[in-house]
Amino acid sequence: MARTTDISPETFLRHKHTLLAHMSDFSAELERYTPRLLDAVREVEDSGIETMLDRVADVDGRPMMSVAPRREDWRRRWTRLRQWFVAEYPVEPKAVQLQSATRDAISGVIALLRQVTESRRTGVSRTTQLRHLAAWVAGAPDRPAANALMAAAFDLRSVRHLAGAHDDDDQISSRSTW
Numbered sequence: 001m002a003r004t005t006d007i008s009p010e011t012f013l014r015h016k017h018t019l020l021a022h023m024s025d026f027s028a029e030l031e032r033y034t035p036r037l038l039d040a041v042r043e044v045e046d047s048g049i050e051t052m053l054d055r056v057a058d059v060d061g062r063p064m065m066s067v068a069p070r071r072e073d074w075r076r077r078w079t080r081l082r083q084w085f086v087a088e089y090p091v092e093p094k095a096v097q098l099q100s101a102t103r104d105a106i107s108g109v110i111a112l113l114r115q116v117t118e119s120r121r122t123g124v125s126r127t128t129q130l131r132h133l134a135a136w137v138a139g140a141p142d143r144p145a146a147n148a149l150m151a152a153a154f155d156l157r158s159v160r161h162l163a164g165a166h167d168d169d170d171q172i173s174s175r176s177t178w
Contacts, residue, residue: 009116016113020106027102034095038085049078 044052057071065073084094118126133153140146150156 012112012116016109020109023102023106023109027099027106030095030099030102034085034093034099037095038093041082041085045082053078 053071053074056074057067060070060074062070087093087096115126133149137146137149140149
């Protein structure tokens with residue numbers, strides 16, 4: 001959706017359920033099948049990968065290649081398939097990386113949904129609000145006014161138990177931490 005010409009909040013809101021359902025289903029299926037596929041890869045390797053590569057190269061129907069290049073091509077394919085499911089320290093399998101990226105993408109879509117609904121509710125995006133606040137702070141007449149504006153905007157107050165001065169300054173060292 002981000003690469004199409006129609007990038008409107010309405011388009012996003014119209015397709016959000018489909019997008020989130022697809023990504024959630026994809027993540028669930030990946031989580032469900034990854035252990036099974038890892039077991040299958042290990043089972044093939046335990047049964048003898050060299051024998052399998054020889055058999056596959058013999059029945060490969062590419063007439064313009066001899067058996068040795070076909071065998072190397074299948075070995076390369078097997079290596080790539082294996083990388084998806086078998087961990088090679090310190091690199092985790094690509095299936096795990098993909099699942100992590102899918103979770104991050106779901107979080108990103110939810111954050112985008114929050115931004116879109118917030119901007120539709122208020123009519124002004126959070127980014128615009130922060131830009132206006134920054135302009136007001138920059139245009140403040142002096143530093144205390146700018147600090148007061150920021151404190152009011154972000155609900156910052158002094159801490160009560162640290163705000164008062166001690167009666168006897170000599171009793172408390174200035175080098176002591178609070």
